[in-house]
């Protein structure tokens with residue numbers, strides 16, 4: 001069987017490799033020449049995807065990459081894994097999905113299966129994507145070609161081989177579409193969870209992400225409330241999670257990050273308006289989570305104050321720019337928001353992140369582009385008035401930080417249990 005994966009990012013590349021390792025020939029398509037060329041050379045551009053993993057499947061002719069979308073005619077199934085961001089007004093931007101649909105439609109052979117994996121609001125697959133595919137191909141979904149939605153559940157800090165082990169929800173436009181999609185994923189994934197429609201599958205992914213966003217907001221709020229009472233939220237969570245039923249631990253932090261949790265819930269908020277419905281939990285969680293960086297900056301001010309220093313003119317080192325531990329992905333990271341807020345208030349801000357050696361150009365934080373991760377040594381760390389831990393990568397030596405730093409604000413409980421001078425660490 002030969003299939004195509006369109007969009008070779010954090011989701012598409014591990015999925016393409018999983019299929020390639022399951023005796024499926026995969027044509028990876030992307031607009032980005034750099035990614036396509038790296039795959040051709042058997043190189044990886046994602047930290048947790050090993051070079052050898054790509055090299056093996058490329059050498060075995062199981063995976064090839066291209067920017068030529070007319071090659072869609074060669075495949076029996078197309079899986080779309082392109083971005084679904086929010087626009088400037090925080091509304092869903094499904095333009096990447098629609099563009100992909102328009103590009104592939106003229107090349108679709110009769111009987112091809114098209115599966116969308118990008119996280120999106122219910123109705124995207126059977127309304128929006130279906131419309132552009134039908135218009136561009138002159139064929140009918142469910143009759144001439146098959147259509148399905150199957151959300152990705154990639155967990156970036158985990159080994160990519162887990163793709164095979166994570167149960168996969170699949171919804172089809174028709175029963176036959178569902179059967180075709182189940183047959184496809186059955187080649188590469190151990191457990192499939194069929195649902196009655198594309199919309200149910202789309203709604204399932206949103207529930208999973210909203211669940212995280214709301215629970216993170218809850219512990220973020222409790223962190224502040226308990227903090228005011230002199231109670232440490234991390235100790236409380238550690239105790240609560242010993243309950244063997246009905247509790248799942250979530251941890252506070254400096255705000256939400258990544259490509260999913262801060263964004264996806266608002267896809268539902270937008271769509272719900274069409275049905276005159278309100279998503280109050282989502283809005284409230286968003287409000288609490290987006291306020292967290294302000295809370296952290298206030299703690300930085302207090303900590304500096306205790307050293308008779310003003311934030312203005314101080315040197316602050318942010319440790320951990322990636323949005324979560326042990327990944328190299330800093331998209332939507334609250335670390336950027338913290339750097340912005342601190343700089344706006346007159347601090348000089350630098351960062352240390354072994355997984356992000358240099359800040360890439362981004363639209364939102366263009367002025368940080370090119371800034372390099374500060375080298376890790378006693379002299380450098382001691383030269384900062386304050387170190388702010390935004391993400392707790394496992395590869396950072398926190399005992400050295402305890403020994404070298406003058407003052408630490410810790411948003412991740414990374415310094416817990418270490419030998420450290422009293423008053424040096426402020427939890428935020």
Ligand SMILES: NC(=O)c1ccc[n+]([C@@H]2O[C@H](COP(=O)([O-])OP(=O)(O)OC[C@H]3O[C@@H](n4cnc5c(N)ncnc54)[C@H](O)[C@@H]3O)[C@@H](O)[C@H]2O)c1
Pocket residue numbers: 006007008009010011012029030031032035081082083084096099100117118119120152153154155156259260
């Ligand atoms: N990253 C995660 O952990 C994760 C987890 C679950 C779901 N998702 C969802 O999966 C989708 C993809 O996310 P990602 O993290 O892989 O994004 P990504 O930015 O890492 O990768 C997207 C890729 O698509 C390519 N692309 C963009 N437009 C294209 C087009 N028109 N044609 C072909 N290629 C195109 C980009 O060049 C890029 O390589 C999003 O909807 C996201 O919400 C992501």
